[in-house]
Amino acid sequence: MIEIRFHGRGGQGAVTSAELMARTAIGSGKYAQAFPSFGPERRGAPVTSFLRISDIPIRIREKVYTPNVVVVLDPSIMGVTKVDAGLKDNGLLIINSAKPVEELRRQYGFKQKIATIDALHIALEELKVPITNTVMIGSLSKALGVATPDEVRCHLEERFGPSLASRNQKAFERAYNETKVEG
């Protein structure tokens, strides 16, 4: 079982990211669950969401405390939340940032492997809005090998409708191809 925690701000799609990944994984025959850290929903407030993906049925409903992967949708979150809390030693951080990995490591003291993607840049180019969810799941899919662009397509259409789906598909594919994973 892989456990993933998403950190973002209200309106950026941390919840939608976990949901889309779960739906895609289930659609391709795996077991998955996604849920937000429920609270009053306010645009801009820190938001956490959770995702589990497994080859066998999942029988846990507690939050994710020791993730294999942490996805940071908004770099400013790292200043207010310890995003790597509980992250496994062999875990992975996937960060929306244009900064070099060494600088992020120095600034926040991250010990685990890091992947970066300039998601804001891609989102503004492809979606024309600073919503980074589909970009970040593109990175996550690449890093984990759990969802290909073909597998995610129908779920993007169901979630966003035909016109928005194609732009999101493009954003997903760019991230899938442009994500740089360390080591």
Next chain:
Amino acid sequence: MSSINSTKPVGIEVSLAIAEAVKLAEVEVVAAYPITPQTHIVEHLSDLVANGELNAEYVPVESEHSALSACIGSSAAGARTFTSTSSQGLMLMAEIVFIAPMLRMPIVMAVANRAISGPLNIWNDHSDVMSIRDCGWIQIFAETGQEATDLSIIAFRIAEDKNVMMPLILNLDGFTLSHFIEPIIFPEADKVKKFLPPYETSHKLDLNNPLSFGLLGGPEVYTEARRDTDLALLNSRSHVQRIFDEFAGAFGRQYRLVETYKTEGAETIIVTIGSISETAMSAVDEMRAVGEKVGLIHIRLWRPFPVVEFRAAVAGAKNLAVVDRHISMGFPEGPVGTEVRALMYHEKERPRISNYVLGLGGRDVTRNHFKYIVEQVKSLGADKRQGGYEMVGVLE
């Protein structure tokens, strides 16, 4: 939603899956008022009615009191009727909740369980439904999204059964079940039609065969009316299992009134209701792996209480660790703890019973909580009379 026309698992939010199941049940009237965390259920039903996918009357009432009043009216007119609520909504509805069973109205109500105020809290525990425990409805707790979906169909079949004719509350944990995206296999529409034929009854308001409902019941009949309602509720127990069995025959998923997990040879049995049972099962797996003789019992049918099935399930256990998600203020144990102790009082071999309250107002319930409980049980002394619930996970 096109993807539900498939026998393969679909990733869907449990609230939406319940609404889709209610659609498969071909409900005729929905009267509801939105309240977190139930809102997505009736919101999706109103979408289905508005876009023509569900041929039903959707009554957007002005309060929960009106919602259930409208449901009683439509059920009395012979329509298959559904509503849903949570917490404060159920509190506002309470006056009408107690009336439906005596009228024998087979209404189905999903309650997305949420704490009641105060302090104001929108998150999950069982204090809403436990506050109307004695209302006379059949009360079932769903453990998973699949179960909540299946039970949304089964519920109508039970409630409307000629031998039952009682309203039914389907409890599902708010957020920790209602808002999870998880894999769900939808029962096929044609099989649902066979399993759940249209609701037909002569117990209804009919100009050609006039009946009166909800009359004054003075001292000369009130006692008998209450006794008859209780007998009807108690009598539904065997029919609930019969209909669970019929569902298993048609769809392959078997439900029982009391579910056991690794209880064979267990010295300590944890007793739960609702969706924490899954986390508890994983905790049992982890404890069994290191040699702890521990098992789990999950009470699915809460009312009428499955007395015989429960006693059979716990036979041989040395310890019962009963988990509550509600405080019975002013009494040393929670409602589940109290009832389990009462049920076991006359048994020859009485286990030691201890009671744990946890997961109030959305406090996360983890595998570690169940491991802690089992450690606590082992440290209890010989005196079985020592009582009082222990609250697990309190921050000091």
